[in-house]
Amino acid sequence: MSEEIVVIEGDGIGKEVVPAAVSVLEAVGDFRFVGAEAGDAVKDETGEALPQETYDTVAEADATLFGAAGETAADVILPLREAVGSFVNVRPARAYPGVDAVRPETDLVFLRENTEGVYSGHEDRLSDDLSTLTRVVTTSASERLAEFACEYVDERGADGFHVAHKANVMRETDGRFRDAVVDVAEREGVETEEVLMDAFATRVCLDPTQFDVVVCPNLAGDVLSDLAAGLVGGLGLLPSANVGPDNALFEPVHGTAPDIAGEGVANPSAAILSAAMLLDHLGYGDAADDVRAAVESVLADGPRTPDLGGDAGTEDVTTAVLKRLD
């Protein structure tokens, strides 16, 4: 093992949880870590939230572990997703035994289109009163996502996947998305079921076990996965992967948590679980499973950070995870 992993702590608790995740990676593998900078602090210093050097380093690496950025989050994360050529954002949202959740039976994975929709949207100020945004949907990006989804469903042993959309209103664009995704799945022999994104929001609260893998356009995936985070007890436990053809970026779904930043009490679980997804991506599936098992075991009966009702610090939790990896 000697892959190059770029490490971007970013702002706030990124500076606390990313080092925790790196120590876990060091414990299970032999990687070259390259530090890089992005976020509010860099912008204050240099005028740029995402220096070109960071972009290039990320683009050339095997994988990147990113923490969080503050006000500049969109200026950092959207170009970085592009830098790794990410076409899908993989967002598992599951509850853990021992962690308070409004829906403890939740175990979902969102596969979010990661390049277009309103995110690639060109905006115009057409008059003092009127602005527009051009939302973009292509068959090619939708198909690529669907191909990934079919493989993913197979690896997960899922029965198929749901396609969430709003094609009853966005008939042409979300219609194109839906048709492309369903066509690929049919060709691959994978079952799909459609669900309107508003109906999904209601139904997932009533009974999340109705769903398993959910394929969504970009903004739908953003909102619906954050909704699922609410059902499992918050963003503190959710990892994510921005996957491209041969590069990827991993990040906890949470932000910089300015209220607790610097206090050493941030929950490192989401960052460590993101590191596990990184291990999967690099082909170290066994190490990834070990890390997930260690985190799960600590969540069940190990030390807890204040967000989970405990009074342990980031280091206590990290040490406990490392111990169970021994």
Place this chain on the structure above:
Amino acid sequence: MSEEIVVIEGDGIGKEVVPAAVSVLEAVGDFRFVGAEAGDAVKDETGEALPQETYDTVAEADATLFGAAGETAADVILPLREAVGSFVNVRPARAYPGVDAVRPETDLVFLRENTEGVYSGHEDRLSDDLSTLTRVVTTSASERLAEFACEYVDERGADGFHVAHKANVMRETDGRFRDAVVDVAEREGVETEEVLMDAFATRVCLDPTQFDVVVCPNLAGDVLSDLAAGLVGGLGLLPSANVGPDNALFEPVHGTAPDIAGEGVANPSAAILSAAMLLDHLGYGDAADDVRAAVESVLADGPRTPDLGGDAGTEDVTTAVLKRLD
């Protein structure tokens, strides 16, 4: 009292719950009811889901009570919102004592922009691979919504309102929306707090009491209010009002429920609560309060339809509500 109320049952359980709501209106007031048709059945017969005659009748009435439409929902409800000149969709989402809810402390009102966003979006098929949608945001529509919100907050005795948006990505369009709404509120001396729509989705699950009145762009309001419906136990209890300057249309948030349509077991509560909002709109606030109290009392200890775990029919529930209005 002799206002003209247009009654459109539509499809599925619309044919069961709307007559229930009409019988409640008859019990508390003296209105002229005018029947009109729209939905799947009319489309099958005439080729048009929304006959021009229905559109005109709705446009000229004092208020409309609408049930639900099936496959043709968007073809019916979007033009009807336009027919009444509706600029805001008012969607209260509250839990009721005695009704199973994942978050029984939920008591929210969404004020959803009802004319633009992706809904007024022009769509284009630009190539075999590419389609676009032009999302529209105007300062004037945003200000009109904000003025309504300021009055609403005052009547509700709320402390202010939240503005949900995604201006970190849709900087120009949602930025315009946010700025216009916040400016009006400042001028009116009403407090506002911003929240990103994805963060709202997480936070409202964790603790809905953080929020009260939530002002949103069109699609955000669609999805976030349906999310809140999930927190209070489903769509069966949620009324809504499409309010224009001097006309309005009222509809339960639920659909046609094809699985139970025709069986006489649909829950009429959402339709009856929509009728209560109609009474408010026409200036009969006391009658509206009476209807709400009657529904609440039946929900607490009266007969229940199967969706709430009972075995009563639509008529049993309606009779119980009418009795408590006596």
